[in-house]
Amino acid sequence: MSYPPGFRIERERTRPEKAGDVARSKAIQAAIELFSTSGYNKTSIAEVALRTGLSQSGLLHHFPNKTALLTAVLEQREKEDSEFLFGEGEPPLGWAAFDSLVALVARNSTRPEWIGLFVRISAEATEASHPANRWMLDHYSSVRAWLTRALEHGKENGEVIPDAPVDAIVRNTIAVLDGLQQQWVAEPHSMSMVAELRVYLHQLHTVWGTA
Amino acid sequence: MSYPPGFRIERERTRPEKAGDVARSKAIQAAIELFSTSGYNKTSIAEVALRTGLSQSGLLHHFPNKTALLTAVLEQREKEDSEFLFGEGEPPLGWAAFDSLVALVARNSTRPEWIGLFVRISAEATEASHPANRWMLDHYSSVRAWLTRALEHGKENGEVIPDAPVDAIVRNTIAVLDGLQQQWVAEPHSMSMVAELRVYLHQLHTVWGTA
DNA sequence: GTCTATACCTCGATAGAC
DNA sequence: GTCTATCGAGGTATAGAC
Numbered sequence: 096m097s098y099p100p101g102f103r104i105e106r107e108r109t110r111p112e113k114a115g116d117v118a119r120s121k122a123i124q125a126a127i128e129l130f131s132t133s134g135y136n137k138t139s140i141a142e143v144a145l146r147t148g149l150s151q152s153g154l155l156h157h158f159p160n161k162t163a164l165l166t167a168v169l170e171q172r173e174k175e176d177s178e179f180l181f182g183e184g185e186p187p188l189g190w191a192a193f194d195s196l197v198a199l200v201a202r203n204s205t206r207p208e209w210i211g212l213f214v215r216i217s218a219e220a221t222e223a224s225h226p227a228n229r230w231m232l233d234h235y236s237s238v239r240a241w242l243t244r245a246l247e248h249g250k251e252n253g254e255v256i257p258d259a260p261v262d263a264i265v266r267n268t269i270a271v272l273d274g275l276q277q278q279w280v281a282e283p284h285s286m287s288m289v290a291e292l293r294v295y296l297h298q299l300h301t302v303w304g305t306a
Numbered sequence: 307m308s309y310p311p312g313f314r315i316e317r318e319r320t321r322p323e324k325a326g327d328v329a330r331s332k333a334i335q336a337a338i339e340l341f342s343t344s345g346y347n348k349t350s351i352a353e354v355a356l357r358t359g360l361s362q363s364g365l366l367h368h369f370p371n372k373t374a375l376l377t378a379v380l381e382q383r384e385k386e387d388s389e390f391l392f393g394e395g396e397p398p399l400g401w402a403a404f405d406s407l408v409a410l411v412a413r414n415s416t417r418p419e420w421i422g423l424f425v426r427i428s429a430e431a432t433e434a435s436h437p438a439n440r441w442m443l444d445h446y447s448s449v450r451a452w453l454t455r456a457l458e459h460g461k462e463n464g465e466v467i468p469d470a471p472v473d474a475i476v477r478n479t480i481a482v483l484d485g486l487q488q489q490w491v492a493e494p495h496s497m498s499m500v501a502e503l504r505v506y507l508h509q510l511h512t513v514w515g516t517a
Numbered sequence: 518g519t520c521t522a523t524a525c526c527t528c529g530a531t532a533g534a535c
Numbered sequence: 536g537t538c539t540a541t542c543g544a545g546g547t548a549t550a551g552a553c
Contacts, residue, residue, distance in 0.1 A: 267486070281432045290474065361539080363530090367536060372530095
């Protein structure tokens with residue numbers, strides 16, 4: 096394998112990853128699939144390796160240990176979600192923030208692994224010693240901060256009535272999202288998360304919105 | 307140790323369990339504590355045995371295997387919850403059903419193990435091969451059936467407006483309950499589940515109730 | 518960068534003595 | 536009813552050859 100002069104530099108400009116990281120990406124994809132159905136604890140790196148087309152040690156050449164694999168998976172999830180939600184610009188505020196959460200759920204409904212991944216990992220990670228514990232706490236904290244800002248902006252805007260109980264609305268909204276995802280993971284064909292969410296948002300608008 | 311005549315019979319009349327089942331109860335209690343923090347998969351029967359004051363084999367004399375231990379734990383939970391919710395009588399209907407769910411959460415807030423147990427087990431059990439999978443599906447199905455009946459009763463009663471979207475309200479309510487419990491397990495001192503739930507129920511009354 | 522081999526755990530369950 | 540001993544499976548991680 097010989098490359099024309101400048102090839103490496105060209106590649107590095109379009110794709111920042113090194114060439115050898117193809118296996119890495121495949122491994123992350125395999126890990127997502129397995130974590131999303133069996134959770135982190137129950138998934139063995141041997142099986143991730145198998146699906147990647149590597150031996151166990153081959154896989155561990157790319158990730159020093161199982162935790163590093165999990166970290167890579169979570170980083171990818173965070174990246175894709177926030178790109179979808181915020182893109183390059185500013186996060187939506189007011190009721191628009193809540194609408195974009197519905198859009199995210201709608202999109203993730205077509206990628207069941209992402210829902211399963213979140214449901215399993217975030218439940219496991221409620222244990223303080225779980226490697227994703229800090230990730231989970233940070234994740235919730237940042238979603239809460241965003242939705243809180245969104246509602247306060249809505250109050251300044253006149254979209255939201257002044258005495259709406261911001262904290263409770265934020266926590267309940269996150270709870271509905273998480274809870275629906277869990278029900279959906281248990282029985283995917285029995286319901287439409289988006290339909291249920293629209294009812295919830297309708298309640299929010301009716302009670303706390305300015306008609 | 308000698309007992310007066312009739313003692314055994316007296317005991318058997320008041321408590322149906324055999325005398326040897328003290329260890330059994332202790333084991334179930336220990337299992338609840340461990341399952342509630344580490345989940346079922348990650349908990350070893352050896353540690354349950356340790357907390358019970360038995361060797362691993364000693365514990366397995368009372369339960370044929372780990373699954374049987376889980377079953378005993380779930381049966382106890384189901385029993386205590388439904389005794390609290392329904393007692394000897396009929397399940398509450400109409401909005402009263404939702405109020406009694408808040409009462410259950412309020413009571414369980416004082417027994418964190420029960421919240422943790424539910425959060426961990428029900429998330430693990432979304433995997434079809436998990437020993438609690440059927441239990442979880444049945445549990446959700448029966449809660450849905452009860453709340454659905456409650457809302458339909460409320461419509462006949464005039465408590466609930468006729469075109470309230472029953473299925474969505476039921477699923478969203480369960481989602482809020484589950485989601486809040488998960489947030490609470492992650493950071494117990496950061497919130498009051500009952501306070502958030504009251505806001506949610508207020509929305510329900512305002513939007514779907516007959517003023 | 519990928520492999521085989523292996524060290525070293527932990528776990529669930531069984532056998533059999535007391 | 537409780538114990539010790541042990542088996543066998545499956546897991547993470549490391550060493551070292553290619």
